[in-house]
Amino acid sequence: METFFKSLGKTGIGQFSISVSFHGTDCAVSLLPKASEGDNALKAIRPFTLKGSIEEIDTVFLERLGKPMQETKVLFDNANGYLSNLKKAEEKTKMANDRKEKKKKALSDLKELVKDKKFNPMAEHEKAVDLANKVLELDENDALAKKTIEDMKAYQQPTFF
Known part of the structure; x- marks a missing residue:
């Protein structure tokens, strides 16, 4: 089993905000990837949130985190590529x-x-x-x-x- 931070590092996303709330034996974890570029549209991304018992969160959080974070990474890369190409086009113009x-x-x-x-x-x-x-x-x-x-x-x- 991989460790939590190692898994986050492998997503390729450079920065996250993490929020954890405990309610007795239940837990809610929110993970918000942050875009490094100044594109305001990327700031509209809602956090990935998982709710359940602490034991459930411990066992399934990293599994369920994988696909959404891959999609988010692709979105960030595309946005960064777009912004880079936009700057190049402006310079060429x-x-x-x-x-x-x-x-x-x-x-x-x-x-x-x-x-x-x-x-x-x-x-x-x-x-x-x-x-x-x-x-x-x-x-x-x-x-x-x-x-x-x-x-x-x-x-x-x-x-x-």
């Missing part, structure tokens, strides 16, 4: 938005440079290529950036013959 904003700024700078009437490709072709490369780092398929790089090749090493 923020990263995606940051990347989108960076591309928008770089593309705007490139358009402003090459569409400006004062743009001199002979003098400013390197700046145009640099801006186009910044856009391509963020979106390798951007048509304007590719076209700008292609157009500026003629000004990188001008030939007079």
